Amino acid sequence: MKKRPFYVELPLKFPPAVVRVEGILYPIMAAAKPPSGSELQRAEMFYSLYGWRGSWRTTQHPDFFTRQVFNYRAAAFCNVGLKYAERHDWDSARMRYWQALSVDPHLSAAYNDLGVTEYEQHHYDPAIKNFQWALRYEPRNAGFRQNLDLAEQALKQPSR
Numbered sequence: 001m002k003k004r005p006f007y008v009e010l011p012l013k014f015p016p017a018v019v020r021v022e023g024i025l026y027p028i029m030a031a032a033k034p035p036s037g038s039e040l041q042r043a044e045m046f047y048s049l050y051g052w053r054g055s056w057r058t059t060q061h062p063d064f065f066t067r068q069v070f071n072y073r074a075a076a077f078c079n080v081g082l083k084y085a086e087r088h089d090w091d092s093a094r095m096r097y098w099q100a101l102s103v104d105p106h107l108s109a110a111y112n113d114l115g116v117t118e119y120e121q122h123h124y125d126p127a128i129k130n131f132q133w134a135l136r137y138e139p140r141n142a143g144f145r146q147n148l149d150l151a152e153q154a155l156k157q158p159s160r
């Protein structure tokens with residue numbers, strides 16, 4: 001890693017402490033830190049390098065391998081959104097989650113991430129709707145269910 005960069009296509013393969021966001025591929029670092037604004041801009045620029053003819057929407061391509069490639073692209077948008085959310089840049093995070101959903105409208109993680117973004121800003125109604133959509137596509141996900149329960153409880157609390 002000191003002589004040449006080492007990249008992975010799925011950041012879940014490594015602990016978060018050593019992965020840095022950089023678009024659809026993720027460099028492994030000795031110790032990753034929260035991304036700076038310039039690093040996020042660089043990650044955004046990489047999207048233009050992914051050339052494609054036709055549509056980038058998973059629902060228009062039923063074959064397994066094409067959907068996998070698209071899922072990587074959608075996941076990359078989500079991962080960049082998570083980095084913006086770490087910085088509490090909710091508008092930028094929200095935009096990346098919607099970009100992910102424009103590629104894969106069934107991506108439950110993007111709906112969940114949108115819900116978290118809304119929840120963190122005390123927008124409980126849209127948070128609940130997004131958690132419900134996440135559960136529609138992944139009904140057995142206990143984390144999504146817990147997020148929905150928290151948002152519903154928060155909505156019932158009297159405003160202070």
